[in-house]
Amino acid sequence: MCTGKCSRLVGLALVTMGLACMVANVLLMFPNAQREWTPGKITLQVWLLGGLLGGGLMVLCTGCSAVRAGGKGCCGYGCCGNRCRMLRSVFCSVFGGLGAFYCVTVASTALADGPLCETSDNNWESPFKALNESYLRNEELWDLCLNPPKIVLWHIVLFSILLGLGLLELVLCGVQAVNGLLGTVCGDCRKAADREGEGL
Structure with a gap:
């Protein structure tokens, strides 16, 4: 595949993933899709804006550059x-x-610490931080969080999306770095390919 075509494909993928990360981060600011918990009842990792700035805007710049x-x-x-x-x-x-x-x-830390929620003693805390076992696979532990409703599932799903997309973005940025170096040194092969296509 030509370096130019590869660059466009990688760039479009990065733009799509960057936008998805931004949406996921915004949704994390509204637990259970409700505004009443914002801003005081949100975990620190949400406010670090890993999906909005890191996996979002910074990757969008890379994607647009690759497309160009x-x-x-x-x-x-x-x-x-x-x-x-x-x-x-x-x-x-x-x-x-x-x-x-x-x-x-940010996403890895958030998944390890768990969400900020209201527990049975009416305190707002991260109850899974001090546990010796992982809460991710033990749904019985999720009952420790009373409010916001379904916050544990909301937290796990959205931060897992950010983690997965962030890893893919990391790989694609590496691919584009190598592809860009090849395109800089060897040039763009699309001219020859286009001529062959026209000859057909």
Whole structure:
């Protein structure tokens, strides 16, 4: 596959994932899709904005740069314009990789600590932090959280989405960094491919 076409595909995937991360982070700000718990009853990891800033905006910049790198350069296919855009996409991929890593770190910590919720003694705390066993697979422990309703499931699902998307973004940013380097050094092969297509 040409470096230009690969860049466009990776860029479009990163843009889609970045938007999904932003949506997931926004939903985490409204537990159980209710506004009454915001802002005082939200866990710290939600306010660290791992999905909104890291896996979202930072990766969106990388995705847009990759899509542009896969387009025509300032003076046509396979020219200096494409090579410059490919080189810029390499630096943007490093930036996006840092954002994806931040998203993964925040999501992992959030899943390990559990949600902030109201317990039976009317205290707002993270009851799963001090437990020796994981609450993720033991649904009986979820009853420790009384409010917001279904907060444990909400927390697990959305932060798992952020974790999974963050890992995929990290891989794709690495792919684009390598692809961008190849496009910078070797140029864009789409011109030859387009000519072959026209000959057919």
